Amino acid sequence: MDALTTTLVELMGPDVDWKQVLLIGMSPIFVIAFLVEWQVMRGRGQRAQFEWRDILANLSLGGSYQVFEIGAHILITGVATAWVYQHRLFDVPINAWTIIPIFIGVEFCYYWFHRSSHRVRWFWSAHVVHHSSERMNFTTAMRQSLLYSITGWWLFFCPLIFLGVPPAVVFFLYAVDLAYQYFVHTESVGKLPRWFEYVFDTPSNHRVHHGRNPQYIDRNYGGVLILFDRWFGTYEAEQEKVEYGIATRQPHSHNFLVLNFHEFIDMWRDVLRRGPVGQRLKHLFMPPQWERPGSALPENGRAFATDVTDTRG
Structure with a gap:
């Protein structure tokens, strides 16, 4: 263990990004779980959710995220x-x-990060990638x-760190949350026992x-727990069949650059359009669907075409 820690410090510096260490270490398990899932669904004759260009896009986005987060931790997050x-x-x-109360605190911070990522366009410009698959x-x-x-x-986890929880502990527990x-x-997986569905995030809840x-x-x-959704009024049970994707502007693309940057570029184009500064800045912190009255940017003026199939791969 000491040798591993020494190697990680040599690679990442004294402030090791334990979030990425755990997630990268879990990657073989993730791949094996996917292969098992594919075989199970294949045996049921339910392969509609497996499209190989979509899966390859997912893998490329996940791999690049892992690498980029290590660099970002050294330059931004860790500092x-x-x-x-x-x-x-x-x-x-x-x-x-203390570890369980700290984990609940991490989950609470995650809930507000995740909720803000849907309701504040600045954060949505990153999170939109995760919802772009159909x-x-x-x-x-x-x-x-x-x-x-x-x-x-x-930023959403800084309150825990300010209270005195070491960043390495916060980020490791956040990685546990993400791995789950x-x-x-x-x-x-269908619906699990009612008590489990009531307390935890499950495949049904997350669909x-x-x-x-x-x-x-x-x-x-919620990430691991669904209780904060129940307490703060954002819970919804799965009833009718779920239609996956983005409700605002769906990018039909497998292109790495399109998926990563389409919303971020469109957000800044909206900000830079002429108009009162106060109204322009609202594009950063209002919900993703918000438009200035009478001045919506037409689809052909956006960074990448949406609701049009992109054939560049």
């Missing part, structure tokens, strides 16, 4: 959170008595954005989150 920790209020001990299988969980660290996912979420991106059916939009933000 910023280390500064916050230097000004912490307390020293929170890490032991068997299919659901385990590899959909890998559909992640290069922009997460730039738009500031880590991989296994809720599937149609191979709702990816739905663009009107009653499913902006629901079920």
Whole structure:
């Protein structure tokens, strides 16, 4: 273990990104789980959710996210959170008595990060990548954005760090949260026992989150727990069949650059259009569907065509 830690410090510097260490370490398990899922669904004659160009896009987005997050941690996230920790209020001990409360705190921060990623366009410009597939299988969980660290996912976890939880602990537990979420991106599992569905995020609960059916939009933000959704009024049970994708502007593309940057570029084009500065800046913090009255940008003026099939791969 000491040799592994030394190697990681040599590669990443003194502030190791334990989030990426765990997620990269879990990657073989993720791949095996997907192969099992594919075989199960194949045996049931239900292969509609497996389209290989979509799966390859998911894998390329997941792999690039892993690499980019390591660099972003060295340059941005690790530096910023280390500064916050230097000004912490307390020293929170890490032991068997505190680890579960800390994890619940991480889940609470994640809930608000995830909710903001749907309701604030600045954060949505990164998170939109995760919702851009119109299919659901385990590899959909890998559909992640290069922009997460730039738009500031880590800001939502700074309150825990400011209270005195070491950043390495926060990020490791966040990785546990993300690793769990991989296994809720599937149609191979129906509804689980009622008590489990009530407390935890499950495949059924998370399918709702990816739905663009009107009653499913902006629901079920929880990562491991679904309790905060129940308490804060954002829970919706799965009833009718889920239609996956984006409710606003769906990019029909497998192109790596289109998927990563289409919404980010469109957001800034909206900001730079002529008009009162206050109205222009609202494009950054209003919900993704918000438009200035009477000045919506036409689809042919957006960075990449949406609702049009992109054949560039």
